[in-house]
Amino acid sequence: xxxxxxxxxxxYNEKENIEKMLRTVMALPKxxxxxxxxxxxxxxxxxxxxxxxxxxxxxxxxxxxKGKLGLGTAYIHGFKWSIAREYDFIxxxxxxxxxxxxxxxxxxxxxxNGADVSIGSRYCKGGKVxxxxxxxxxxxxxxxxxxxxxxxxxxxDTTAGFxxxxxxxxxxxxxxxxxxxGYAFQIEMKYKAQKLGFKLVEVPITFIDRILGASKMSTRIxxxxxxxxxxxxxxx
Numbered sequence: 001x002x003x004x005x006x007x008x009x010x011x012y013n014e015k016e017n018i019e020k021m022l023r024t025v026m027a028l029p030k031x032x033x034x035x036x037x038x039x040x041x042x043x044x045x046x047x048x049x050x051x052x053x054x055x056x057x058x059x060x061x062x063x064x065x066k067g068k069l070g071l072g073t074a075y076i077h078g079f080k081w082s083i084a085r086e087y088d089f090i091x092x093x094x095x096x097x098x099x100x101x102x103x104x105x106x107x108x109x110x111x112x113n114g115a116d117v118s119i120g121s122r123y124c125k126g127g128k129v130x131x132x133x134x135x136x137x138x139x140x141x142x143x144x145x146x147x148x149x150x151x152x153x154x155x156x157d158t159t160a161g162f163x164x165x166x167x168x169x170x171x172x173x174x175x176x177x178x179x180x181x182g183y184a185f186q187i188e189m190k191y192k193a194q195k196l197g198f199k200l201v202e203v204p205i206t207f208i209d210r211i212l213g214a215s216k217m218s219t220r221i222x223x224x225x226x227x228x229x230x231x232x233x234x235x236x
Contacts, residue, residue: 003031003032003033003059003087004087004088004089005030005031005032005033005087005088005089005090005091005104005108005164006032006033006034006035006082006085006087006089006090006091007025007032007033007034007035007091007093007104008034008035008037008074008075008078008079008082008090008091008092008093009034009035009036009037009093009094009095010036010037010038010039010071010074010075010078010095011036011037011038011039011041011045011046011095012038012039012040012041012045012068013042013043013045014041014043014045014095014096015041015043015045015048017095017096017097018036018045018048018049018095019052020097021095021096021097021101022034022049022052022060023052024101024102025101025104026056026059026060028101028102028104028105029105030104030105030108031059032091032104033058033059033060033061033087034059034060034061035062035063035081035082036049036060036061036062036063037062037063037065037074037075037077037078038062038063038064038065039065039066039067039068039069039074040064040065040066040067040068046062046064049062050062061081063077063078063081065077070181071161071181071182071185072178072180072181072182073181075092075185076175076176076178078090079165079170079173079175080175082167082170083167083170083171086167087167088166088167089108089111089164089165089166089167090164090165090166090167090170091104091107091162091163091164091165092161092162092163092165093161093162094161094162097208098207098208098209099120099161099162099207100205100206100208103120103162103203103205104164106203106205107119107120107163107164107203108164110164110201110203111164111165111166114199114201115164115166115199115200115201116165116166116168116169116193116198116200117163117164117165117166117169117190117193117198117199117200117201118163118164118200118201118202118203119155119157119160119162119190119200119201119202120157120160120162120163120203120205120207121155121156121157121160121202121203121204121205122140122157122160122205123141123144123156123157124156124157124202124203124204125204126204127156127157127202127204127205127206127207128204128205128206128207129206129207129209130206130207130208130209131208131209132207132209140159143158143159143183144156144157144158144159146229147187147229150229150230150233151187151191151229151233153187153190153191153194153200155190155200155202156202157202158186158187158190159183159186159187160186161186162205162207163186163189165193166198169193169196169198172196173189173192173193173196174192178192179228179231180228184229187228187229188228
């Protein structure tokens with residue numbers, strides 16, 4: 001089915017979530033296509049996706065990579081794939097239901113109504129976080145405060161990973177020069193989009209911590225974000 005929208009979902013060992021996620025997206029009133037970028041999941045995630053591809057012909061796609069190559073490179077791979085196929089609206093979303101697929105339409109409408117980039121935000125007015133311990137909420141919230149102190153982006157949720165880009169934004173973005181892979185990747189993409197003069201709008205969402213599967217968060221990702229912001233600001 002032809003759609004103007006593609007949702008990129010990177011996966012690594014998401015067999016508990018991926019079928020439910022794909023069926024939920026396929027059942028939305030608006031037609032969204034989905035691209036799975038799988039980094040060689042040993043748990044059979046890709047096989048589940050391929051089975052569903054037979055059921056949802058020309059709506060679900062998969063790109064398989066060998067080994068864990070990082071969130072940022074997965075999205076860049078997906079961006080290039082989507083640009084080549086001329087999707088007008090290109091989304092980022094997690095596989096684990098921390099991002100509610102029912103919010104895809106709200107992000108889409110924000111871009112249709114004037115935003116160049118719409119951001120599913122936990123920390124703008126109306127945004128919420130559920131099932132996170134207080135310490136992690138505070139760490140995430142103050143990470144965005146820190147980013148704004150250094151980069152002056154003016155976005156409440158700078159590390160958000162639930163996003164809709166108009167294709168023109170990604171076409172102008174120097175994707176091969178994106179340096180960072182984890183949380184810093186999300187910050188860098190927003191920072192560069194703003195520097196290019198695009199309009200960024202936050203859409204309040206409720207972020208729910210994953211119930212099934214293992215988190216991919218690590219201390220290395222936080223360190224990359226901390227130092228990466230300084231490198232972005234001063235061009236190091």
